[in-house]
Amino acid sequence: MAPSAVETITVPVPEVNPVKLQAAHHRGVYKELAPVAFDKEAELVGKEGFEAAKYPHYLPTWNPEQKYPALEPFEHYEHGKDADTTYKNLLPEGTAITHLTPTIGTEVRGIQLSALTNAGKDELARFVAERKVVAFREQDFADLPIEEALKFGEYFGRHHIHPTSGSPEGFPEIHLVHRSAGDNSVNLFFANRLSSVAWHSDVSYEQQPPGTTFLYILEKPETGGDTLFVDAVEAYNRLSPLFQERLHGLKATHSGIEQVNSAAARGGIKRREPVVNEHPIIRTHPATGEKAIYVNPQFTREIVGLKKEESDTLLKFLYDHLAYGADFQARVKWEPGTVVVWDNRVTQHSALVDWKDGQRRHLARITPQAERPYETPFQAKA
Numbered sequence: 001m002a003p004s005a006v007e008t009i010t011v012p013v014p015e016v017n018p019v020k021l022q023a024a025h026h027r028g029v030y031k032e033l034a035p036v037a038f039d040k041e042a043e044l045v046g047k048e049g050f051e052a053a054k055y056p057h058y059l060p061t062w063n064p065e066q067k068y069p070a071l072e073p074f075e076h077y078e079h080g081k082d083a084d085t086t087y088k089n090l091l092p093e094g095t096a097i098t099h100l101t102p103t104i105g106t107e108v109r110g111i112q113l114s115a116l117t118n119a120g121k122d123e124l125a126r127f128v129a130e131r132k133v134v135a136f137r138e139q140d141f142a143d144l145p146i147e148e149a150l151k152f153g154e155y156f157g158r159h160h161i162h163p164t165s166g167s168p169e170g171f172p173e174i175h176l177v178h179r180s181a182g183d184n185s186v187n188l189f190f191a192n193r194l195s196s197v198a199w200h201s202d203v204s205y206e207q208q209p210p211g212t213t214f215l216y217i218l219e220k221p222e223t224g225g226d227t228l229f230v231d232a233v234e235a236y237n238r239l240s241p242l243f244q245e246r247l248h249g250l251k252a253t254h255s256g257i258e259q260v261n262s263a264a265a266r267g268g269i270k271r272r273e274p275v276v277n278e279h280p281i282i283r284t285h286p287a288t289g290e291k292a293i294y295v296n297p298q299f300t301r302e303i304v305g306l307k308k309e310e311s312d313t314l315l316k317f318l319y320d321h322l323a324y325g326a327d328f329q330a331r332v333k334w335e336p337g338t339v340v341v342w343d344n345r346v347t348q349h350s351a352l353v354d355w356k357d358g359q360r361r362h363l364a365r366i367t368p369q370a371e372r373p374y375e376t377p378f379q380a381k382a
Contacts, residue, residue, distance in 0.1 A: 060166020105330025157368030211370025
């Protein structure tokens with residue numbers, strides 16, 4: 001049974017000048033579709049043929065009093081390095097395992113993530129690093145107390161608090177993905193856009209971006225709202241050795257400034273001052289040793305040391321290579337009780353806003369931070 005309603009704090013839907021929004025600098029599709037408010041009555045009471053939210057204690061709040069200092073560096077421990085790769089603690093006999101594609105994407109049924117031992121969690125980190133994204137079905141995460149869900153997540157790294165997104169009241173460590181019932185604002189978006197696809201790796205602008213990441217469903221439209229994932233390791237492997245070698249040693253800047261500015265333009269909040277960090281274009285995973293392309297159009301701005309035209313051309317090639325690589329992508333369809341776990345270090349993803357009937361889509365993300373991205377020397381494959 002869903003928990004009972006609790007009081008939530010929200011901001012009123014702001015009056016938005018569409019001309020000013022169109023002029024916002026480097027806003028990006030991902031940020032354009034990120035709401036900073038919702039119809040509280042529709043979510044708590046229900047209206048216009050829509051029922052009230054099933055998980056009201058997970059409804060987003062934007063508290064302007066939440067202010068945090070700059071993130072301090074911390075030493076991340078990669079538990080995937082300790083995993084038994086027979087996965088006996090994660091995937092015991094009788095577990096149903098279905099690989100969605102050869103290199104990326106797996107569905108698992110028959111286990112309960114919340115019951116894993118530490119050995120099982122180690123194996124989870126490694127299995128997800130190997131398979132890039134794994135959908136665990138029939139999970140109890142949505143019905144756990146939020147404190148327990150966070151306790152589970154903290155095993156994998158320090159919780160990231162998003163600078164602008166909505167969170168359940170009292171739990172800023174939870175990043176919410178929420179489009180309220182009856183919200184048809186996407187129609188205005190598509191009046192000037194062809195697609196909602198916006199590839200990204202979460203908050204890559206942080207000095208220590210996320211690694212093993214969890215997203216669990218609360219409510220979903222009957223059809224639509226899938227999530228796309230791309231395998232950035234296979235994308236790297238497809239490049240010629242000469243091109244791979246040239247990318248090694250290059251760094252790119254990743255910026256959170258535009259995301260914060262966009263939220264402010266919409267009446268949102270700023271929990272922390274935005275940052276810009278440099279990361280290698282090719283990063284190495286600490287558990288698997290695999291190399292992955294680590295640039296994305298939402299947060300990457302330029303390649304250090306190149307002129308603008310040179311940087312723009314190379315970045316566009318890498319973005320297009322990832323976006324058009326349908327033979328190293330997976331599409332995850334959400335079911336009730338699904339927890340999707342992916343490794344932000346070796347994947348990118350995009351939500352799809354493709355349903356037009358105003359049904360609610362509501363998910364919660366736990367985002368443990370990992371190590372600072374690093375690269376290892378280029379080695380040509382024999």
